[in-house]
Amino acid sequence: MIEIKDLSVYFTTNSKEWFKKNTIKAVENANLTIKENTIVGLVGESGCGKSTLGRAILKLLPLHSGKIFYQNEDITHLKNSEFLKYRKELQIIFQDPYSSLNPRFTVFEIITEGLLTHYKMNKEKAKEKAVEILEKVGLKSEILYRYPHEFSGGQRQRIAIARVLVLEPKFVVCDEITSALDVSNQAQVINLIKEYKSKNPLSILFISHDLNIISYIADIIAVMYLGKIVEVAKRDSIIEKPLHPYTKALFSNIFKIGEFTQKKEVLYGEVPGVIQKPSGCYFHTRCPLAKEICKQEIPTMQKVEDSHSVACHLVS
Template sequence: MNEDRQKILETKHLKKYFSIKDALGKQTGVVKAVDDVSLTLHKGETYGLVGESGCGKSTLGRSILRLFPITEGEVWLEGNDISNLSPGQLRPYRKKMQMIFQDPYTSLNPRKTVGETLEEVLKIHGEKNRTVREEKCQEALRTVGLRPEHYNRFPHEFSGGQRQRVGIARAILVNPSFIVCDEPVSALDVSIQAQIMNLLDALQEEKQLTYLFVSHNMSVINYIADRVGVMYLGHLVEEADTEELFSNPCHPYTQALLSAVLQIGAVRKERIELTGELPSPLHPPAGCVFHTRCPYAEQKCKEKPVMPRELSPGHFVACSLYGS
């Protein structure tokens, strides 16, 4: 169904490894934070990325934004390969992709007023006229539901939700087409979460934004995402449209994640409990990375890595239960 829509972002076999070095600079290990992830985002859609802490979902978001060099693979933004550009060459693309951060308390410089923080964004992109800058920033504040008098206030004078609004204003100020939302609501009160998600929704409608929405909260993902990718230990193990994924989860890990979600009024489903710990990404299991905790693991899972298969249109699963 998405084939006819414009591709905004595409990653091809993206890998991000962090090397662990000892005091003398000798490499002693490699953390495979993101391992061979390919995904495609179309204009105006929200792609939800779920997984437990440490599975590499934030690293994936930051790799796409090229906040650090990529180990291998490609990132395509609006038809341009940006994976090997230098910081200077990247600058024009920085206007097209932005990020909203998890913690609204550290994402704003405590010594700068909201106005200064926002104006700095335009200064970086070469807007020299002060009045133009202020006008644009005031407009961004209005768009995110803040008042003009908030312009000269410091971050500590705001609540968490208001700060997150400032963070959103900073991200939309350069008119991006693609925004990485890195757990944008998980640090907020539940009542505020809904407000911020509605704001993100409204902005998406108005500006045709594309979101990569990173979260560990299944109900938030269910509410906001059009398509969902499930990550485990650096791998994308399942990807499907939201409805399809929530009604017909195929990967054993997705099934376990969903069975842990509480639902009001619903008959309590059987809870699938995963045993064991998340393996260290320093020494990921051979074969299928999930086999150490998978209730259906067989001998072949330990031997051969599984490739994603398309079960039904748009529904990809990397699990040998569905043929390998």
């Protein structure tokens, strides 16, 4: 469905010295395949580049380099006008259901806007679709003519989800869609996504800090560290046999597995700055197993098993 090859996204920011600019390599040489009807969970600490990667795939950010394929078509350099026909199929749901809904629009307007513009649907048909999708996300059709401020956070997030799903997208980036919700709303939102997906083919890049949620929802898990994808594998492989020391540390905190159970302190070290990243393997400054080579050479992703890849000098 989606394939990215050597994707890099850089930002330029002002530095303390007025004549100099800083380059933030937010995403570096990322490779990832998201198959049909699959949920890929993307995890990693704050600032590691998850949202940047998600937005770049949807062409919401300019790339430094690399390629994006959608259904085997290279969409990297499509102009906005050429990409427009895919916009309804490639969607994003954001974390904050307060700022993502226009407060001056009714639920009806919010949900049908995309249908009217992308599908040129008439209002009657659009209303039918809106009622149908509201039901699927657990909301009643009575709310159609109410405004966002009349709803709780959980309900607003359902409206935001309905607005995207009504377009019948093929690929959706879910960027921390449960982070602003309480636990019971989190579970409901996750289950409604699962339920929807069981009936409608959909591929998802599911970005979250919450490893419990990722482990519950994802088929494949990709782990990022300081802009690089360091490990990708099926959910069970990541949980049962994580290979990268960073993945081990991350997941040992929730599953208490492997050799890192007694060594949780590995993640208490500071995340290095994004402007001056460490040499070699970016994780070597916090890795309890780091050797000389880790300080000198950047490890590349290597395939260890069918769908398990890792970038670590210590894995052979």
